[in-house]
Every structure is written in C-alpha cells, then in structure tokens.
Amino acid sequence: MNVSIVVPTVGRSTLGRLLDALGPLPPEVELLVVEDTERRGPAWARNTGWRSANGEWVVFLDDDVIPGPGWYRRLVRDLDVRADVGAVQGRIRVPRPAGRRPTDWERVTIGLEDGAWLTADIAYRRPALAAAGGFDERFPRAFREDADLAYRVRRAGWRLLRGERTVTHPVRPESPWVSLRTQRGNADDALLRRLYGPRWRALLEIPPGRRGRHALITAAAAGALGAALLPGRWKWLAAGLAFAWAAGTAEFATARIAPGPADPAEVATMAVTSVLIPPLAVGHWLAGRWKWRAA
Template sequence: MTKDIKISVVIPTYSRPQLLMECIHALALQHFDSEAFEVLVVSDGPDAATRKVVNSWKATGLLQLKYLSLQRKSGPAAARNKGWKNAAAKIIAFTDDDCRPDPEWLNRIWQHHRKDDDLVAYTGKVIVPLPEQPAITDHAFNTSHLAKAEFITANCACTKAALELTGGFDEQFTMAWREDSDLEFNLLKHGIPIRYLPVARVIHPVRKSSWGSSLADQRKGIFNALLFRKYPDLYKTRIRQSPPLKYYLMTGSLAAFIICLLAGNLPAAALLLGCWILGWLYFTAQRLMHTSRQLPHMLEMLYTSAFIPLLSIYWHFYGSIKYRAFFL
C-alpha cells in the first residue's frame, strides 16, 4: 500500500452474499484511484458466506478489502461502528449491501470535501428504480420513499472526527430503522454541518420481499419511541410518525366488537364489526391506489391490512413503555 487512504467505505451486511457481491462489484467500478480507498465489510455476526465473498474479491486485487465480524448479531448500527472505528481514512462513506454506488460516487464526495473541514457530514442522492405499473408492489412503493429521505445510511459520509465527537451510531437501534436519523440528529445537536451532494448518487434497487413481510416490519415502530425520547423536538418537526388515526379507529372498533359480542349485545356487535370491515376495506384500497391490482398482491393487501393497525399500535406502545417515551 503506497498511497494514503482518502476514503474508507463501510458496508454492514449479514447472510446476503449475492447482494453484497453486486455492491462490491459497483465499488470496483469507481472512477477513483483503487489505492486511495478501502472497503470494510462488517458482518453482523459470524457468516461464512460473507467471508467467502470478501476473500474472493480480495483475490482479484481490484480493491483494498477488509472483512470484520461482530461476535454476535447486534444490528447494522453496531456493525457500522466497528467498521468506522477500524477505518484508515479521515472520511468514512457508508452504503448498504443492497445498494450499488454510481461509478462517480467516491469521486464526487472527495471533490466536494475541503481538507480543512474536520467536522462535516455529507448526504447524497438515493435513486430507487421502480417497475412500471401494474407491477409495483406495496413493498416497492414503500421502498421508493427512501429517495426522499434527508439523511440515509445507504448514501452518506462523515469525517472520522465527526463520528468520534458524536460517538457514531447508537447501538440501541438493533434493527435497520431510525439509526440513520439518530446519527443525523446527533450531528445537528453538535453543530456539525450536513451538506447535500446530489451528484453523489447511489442506486437502491427494490429487493424481493416475502409474502406478508409488512407485518414483520411493524416491529420497527419500537425505535420511533427511542428516537423520540432522545430528540423529541427534532422528531416532532422531521419525523412526526406514529400510528395514524385510522389505525386507532379500526383497533378500537374491533376491541369494542369483541366486548359487545361477549356481553351478548349482538346489534351493537354487528354495527362495530361493520365499522371495522369498512375501515379494513378503505385501508386496503388506499394501499392499492398506487400499486399492483394483480390477484396475489390484492390478497396480500387484504390479509396484511387486517393486522397492520393492531401490530403497529402494539409495537408503538411497547416501544413507548420500553423507552419511557409516551406520544401518540
């Protein structure tokens, strides 16, 4: 290694070797001196397949690659911390294993960095390619919202000094949710400027999801409460996310239906069940408004729309109790 490392790229990953392979391939195509940047792949726990991918790329000699691993699965925030703390460069760029950085990505970051900027962060442009209608699924539509995020770990960079001052990522965020907003708010709290670089682009393809995956996604709502507890004012102005009113109305009418049914008040139970059905169908129609009308997808929307309100409220209050952060 004859040249100084200018940028260190950190990629958290776990058990997604094919996606990681494509991400590393995109980094190998960077219009940036391969001796001037390194790539640190951090596995969120022991993962032989990930190690094998990294070793196969190291053998090509096209990139300076390092493989690191957490002792046990702890989440992408912990993986990113291990990465930047072991990085050689003063600028740490973050992306994810399901992303493909544009060939000019690192070059644009480096061109816009001033050497006297010890405390600064950058956020780039995320592009989410979507299929044409009618093939857009609910999962794809939700993924497309990443393109509107203010600060996202799929495409951001910080000086190492900024990460050291803020402490980096909060490892209480054990899922890929709100840990990037937490870092953003922490940077703002410390007065560290975040500069938007629309010319630094990363492609975030929509990966395949399992049927009904939106139900499991509701668990992420726990971390809304953690972020609210830490930064209530910023959360209110920039996030403002909590279960919507229709979720409470649907869950409330369902609970009241069960109570009336058990009490033998059948007319009231029938009315409340009708209210829940109307809410369920309305919610389903909302989700189908911009997405596929193909039968399998419609059945998935009908099924998941029946349970999402209940799960969303459950995880919201679970997080509120766990982190002692009560908000509606």
C-alpha cells in the same frame, strides 16, 4: 483525500455486486467490510467500522446498493465542503418495474429516494461521528438509527448536505408478508418518542405515519368484541364499533391497493395484511413504550 468506506453486511449475495461496482479505488482509500455474523444490527456494524477506520471522512454504504459510474470521483467533489459540514448524503435511485405499477413493497423501497440522511450512501466527518457518539446500538434494525444519528450530529453543531453522487438501490426480493414484519419498527419509534418527546418526528425529519389511525381501528375492533359479550342492550354499540373498524380497515386497504398493480395476489395480500397491520403496529408500539420507559 483521506477517505474510509465502511460496508456493513450480513452476507448478502449483493455484496459482490457492490464491490464490483466500486471498481479499483485509489490506494489511499480504505475499504472496510464488517460482517455482522452474530446479527447485532447495522448500528453495531457501522460503529465497528468507523471506529476501526483511519479516514477523515467515513463513507457508509449499504451492501445492497450499486454505486453509479464515477461514484468515487463525484464523492470527492461532494466532500469539498466547508469545515462546519459534518455529513454529505448521496442520492438514491430505485428502478421501477417495467410495464406495471409498483407493488406495496416496491413503493416502500422507492420511498428511500426522498429519505433524509439515509446510510445507504452517506459520508460523515470523523469528528462529527465522535461528537455524536456514533450510532445508537439500541436500534436493532436498519430503521431510524440513521435519522437518530443525523439529528444528534446536527444538535452537536454540524451541518448536513446532499451531494450529487448516486447509487442505485434495487428492490430486494421479499416475502408477500414483509409488511407484517416491518411493524416491529414501531418499537424503535417508541424509543425515539422517549428520547426526544412528542415532537420527535419533526426534529428527526421523519414524515407522519398512520399509527394514530391504526390505534383507532384497533380500539374499535377491541371495543366491538368487548361489547358483543355484554347483555343485549349493548349490541347496538358492538355493531357501531364493528362498522367503524370495517370502515377504517377498508380505507387503509384501499389506500394500499389503489396505487399498486391490478394483480389478484397483490390485492389479496393487501387485504389480509391491512387487517393485521393495525393491531401489530399498536402492539409493537406499546411493547416499545414499556421496554424503553426508563431510557
């Protein structure tokens, strides 16, 4: 089978672990590692890889996954499909922590197991990639660029399937404040909203998020601050809005703390970040709506 494997990387130490897990590949299999030294983004790196590849099938692997035993043998079976199938996704497994419930960041990674058309391990036919034009390099992060491509491939008339091969995706060590940084993805959501309209989540098979509630919480906080600056008769409004903000923030924090470990550091981090996430999410969304207003 004519297969090219493309691995985009930013130089993570996990790359060596991935290559070791792949083991010796058949001589006809092409392996391309694309190092994104200028941090142009994974969409750019994957486009560079598949456009340089020669395989009929192009398999994308993230540099932080570990292919399971017999991964290539199962890949060959997965790709024995009808000619109208444009992509076959592998299955992702995320190790759970031993002896405790997962943290917020660990639960985010565990959520990859149910994700649709993720490039952690997915094989595309070259004609399907060409028909869709490849990845949209306006997406600068490893976020939404894979769902966007999958939708355009389906829209071009190809079917997408799930295969049986597996990769393990360990939880990457991160700062306790990673949830604040990930709010930048709201700007990418704004691009999808501009491209595909209000039904973009349904079209791209993306679960509903919390941004609507974040907007209400942020509006209540802003309104409370504004009303507090008005004459005395408006103090009741300020108090009511402040209560709404506190209730919304408490609900959000509880939803994040309850399924996690009863660890004081984790609880404190969730409490602080639950205050900061709603305005950050809304701010990035609005910035994205402005940036992509003419997309």
